[in-house]
Amino acid sequence: MQGKQNPDDSVDAPADDAALVGWLRASEPAACEAFVRREVGRALAVARRLLGSEADAADAVQDAFASFFTSLDRFRRDARLSTWLHRIVVNAALARRRAAARRHERTIDELLPTYEPDGHRQGVRPAWDASGAASLEREETRAIVRRRIDELPADYRDVIMLRDVEEMGTAETAAALGVTPGAVKVRLHRARQALRSLLEEEFAP
Template identity: 40%
Template structure:
């Protein structure tokens, strides 16, 4: 079957007009990126699938509310992130205490270095890298939901602060503040991995991505909904 060449806006408009296939085409087009955001926001596949499904149901039902003031992809991400945050808030995730600002760079270094594939030389190093990634994912799950969403979008998915602000429906300064607080909290939770802040070896040795902005990448493919 030939790919549908209609634009995102055209597909959404067709869905509103009654095209039974248009929304499915739109979802499949952006599924991987939406799934990656849901997975990293929720922390596990089961909750991520629920959050993504909630978001897509909301988008399906509220498609006529789209006014074109943002890209369709931005709108879809906003709906999915909000659905995930609603689930996290319903689970009564507790607010984490903020820490001194001088820990921020180490929290940022940790989350960028440890999540996502990194080159390893042998099975022993691979096991250590796996344990570190698991520790970071667990720490990320302990953040305040709004901070977690900001870090997922900016540090893990590679969105700019302005793009993340548009998705989250808040000011760019708010996104920066949430990222800063989230990174400092991560620095505390991951202190056992960071070691001496003056020594970057524990997290950055052999990892060419450490300290750099992570480019956008697709996550695992989403389950059907």
């Protein structure tokens, strides 16, 4: 199936998913290029939020489009093509972050709160917030938080990035990561607690 031709010789992708898949499967270079042009900005934005660096994000997006085109034959018509591509981009970005962060990771147990037998929390410290670190420039604070996120164990970092940064729902996150919604819920709370411990090391007075 062909997309329609513009006066400037570029090609518009069909709006309908089924038509778009047929058009892409026909492997026309112009079709492929038009689709990439349409989607690349959104894909790059997602990957940059998940990875921080523009260069890493560009590599992840390139990986993602390669997977996307290779697996086009497996696309199911009950899914939306944009959702499917988004999921592939998310997984490519998370895979790159896992590889980069591996050597900094801590264990989840050392970062969760511990309790006295009567249920009181151990090691209580006063509340803190990042604005209290008056000498820290905003950009430096962001860099600290991002570095600390990299210290989370990968399974927990993935969930906090998708739920709290990408603002994906529990079910969508579960589907993207291949785990149950219950596991997403448990991991999100633990990830936030663990990151809280890591940020306390930075920002507590």
